[in-house]
Amino acid sequence: MNKFYTGKQCKNGHKSERWTLSGECVQCNVERVYRRRREMAEMMRLAQGVS
Numbered sequence: 125m126n127k128f129y130t131g132k133q134c135k136n137g138h139k140s141e142r143w144t145l146s147g148e149c150v151q152c153n154v155e156r157v158y159r160r161r162r163e164m165a166e167m168m169r170l171a172q173g174v175s
């Protein structure tokens with residue numbers, strides 16, 4: 125889990141570190157994972173047939 129800091133903003137305006145491997149903004153990554161997790165939780169809830 126290596127990060128580096130470019131000092132530049134990402135495409136979403138974060139002044140954040142980047143992952144060395146992907147080059148992705150750390151903050152973008154966090155937000156995307158968080159959204160995905162919420163979507164998954166919602167899908168699980170629906171899949172359980174709460175009526």
Ligand SMILES: [Zn+2]
Pocket residue numbers: 134135136137138140149150151152153
């Ligand atoms: Zn970002």
